[in-house]
Amino acid sequence: MFDRILAMLAKEFIELKRDRWAMVRLIAPLVIQLVIYGYAATFTVNHVSTAVLDLDNSQVSRALISHFVATGRFDIVDYPSSQAQFNRDINTGTAVAGIIIHAGFAKGFANGAGAPLEVAVDGTNSNTALIALGYVSQIVGVFEQERAPPAVGGGIGAAPRAVNISLQARPWFNEGLDDRWFFIPGVIGTLAMMQVISLTAFAVVREREMGTLEQIMVSPIGRVEFILGKTVPFFLIGFGDVALVTGLGALLFHIPFIGGPLVLMLGSTLFLLAAIGFGLLLSTQSRTQQQAFALNFFIVNPFFILSGFAFPIAAMPVALQWFTLINPLRYYIVILRAVFLKGVGVAVLWPDFLALFMLSAIMLVVSVLRFQKSLD
């Protein structure tokens, strides 16, 4: 039986070697997506183009404006001289955010009667708007703390009101709240999953399309031997993916790697087995590569969105939360983030390991059984 698996493996590697673009197709998407997530995909908003209408024109109002500029979050692109021009700036998109400091700001600030400040944001990109609004209240809060005469209450009547109690939020594990640190472990899992599921599915469907599958099935090779010979290369490729993205992440983005490599390897093994199981299952449901392509899309996208990669699972509707239970990426991302950022081991992560183990076992058994049926 070992000879036959080796024969399959040798054949697979010769085919891979002959495929001149294989390496490009395997590696380019990884690097491109890593770079995209590393550099472009971030929740941090910087350099929001801002218009400031200073109707007070006092020393205090100018100090507030310089506070805004100093943070780097806001770029002041225009100082309109009238409300009409201010509106035009926002409407034409010249400025995404606008700040109006009304007349009497300095006076109100000094005597505690309330200093009128108005903030307008372009809500068409609600994410940016909300984040920018958050910054405004932060900046105003800091300004208030620094400048307010201690005896006087009240504060600034900003639209998003600055809280008087200063909330000390100190994020753990990712103290700079660097989005890259949050994303890149997830990128590893997502990319490995996409590649392994689709490679497995396409490779098996291709043998079916070429007629080689039927040919092989009349030889003494067993179903399990065939599947092993067929999928071991993709398992290795998946491991290569994990190693490559981890290495690049450390090199380019200085992602910490606090946990143990063995924990990562165990988690990756279980995860890749589950991904191969899904790929095989997909191949049993597809007669042609087009069908496999469409099915692949319908599996991989929901897995990606419902993995906790970008959107917290706890915020999803309950039905979708249930669905995430069969999503291997969900568990793997927990393990990846823990290994990279927290350094915890199996003692803490065992529920995720157990879930991945059961998922991969079930998927492999089901897909091998279905594979048998699909030969008819």
Next chain:
Amino acid sequence: MSSAGARIAITASGVSRHFGELAAVSGVDLSIARGEIFGLVGPDGAGKTTLMRMLAGVLRPDAGSITLDGIDVLADPEAVKPRLSYMPQRFGLYEDLTVAENIFFYAELFGGAPAERRARTAELLEAAGMAPFRRRLAGQLSGGMKQKLGLVCALIHQPSVLLLDEPTTGVDPVSRRDFWAILYNLRESGVTIMFSTAYMDEAERCSRLALMHAGKVRLCDTPARLKQAMPGVLLAVSAPDPRAVRAALAEAPGVLGVLLKGDHVNLRADSTARAGEFAAILGARGIAYTAITPEAPGIEDVFVALTGAQAAS
């Protein structure tokens, strides 16, 4: 095992398979002796491929039983595999692998001593006239070459039963000749060969053949006896416009069937004595003809007589 069991290589009894409403194969009984070259003849859609796949154990029948070399294929498909070779209508080759690598891969799947394997590979490549192409990628071979490579791969493990599904469809005449030379050689060494074809002329090459139509085996015998079994006699009418002849005589008294054969029409009639009557009808209608002569029936004539269908010729 009884002596009859030892002489029989393939049996099928009551083999049926449906796809939805369609009865692709229904109630087929066959018994093929060791060393036969057995032909399965029928037009496209007759059920040849479906029957072959069931014999090879890749498709399960809905009903019936199959034995190969005395082994029950349905109960023990694994036991048959080393003795059997099945070559599908389109043999699955790995196009990114060379000729030699393809052969080596299929040889590995079946096991066997490497030295023996090398000798056999060389011998088969030689017989197929493919020795100079060992290092060529399978994807770059011509259609006939691909088919011969498929046969070489299928024969590498020295099977005792060979199932070939339309092995020569779309193959050039030279490759076809090589192909048949290999098959006749195999028969010498006692290999049982069953092949399907839609070419009636190839049917003449086999020891026995089964005429298959609409999922059923209509008749099964030697080519000579099948021809005798044709009801009526055959008269060939050569004419410049055979279509007009067919139109004129199709409904004439004594005509059992008409088959257009390129430059002439084969009339199946109840007696050769009708020739004069047919000549008179053609004369009366003013249709030109050069001769009306008795003709020995071919397999296609038998097939048409039995099924009313005209197969590819």
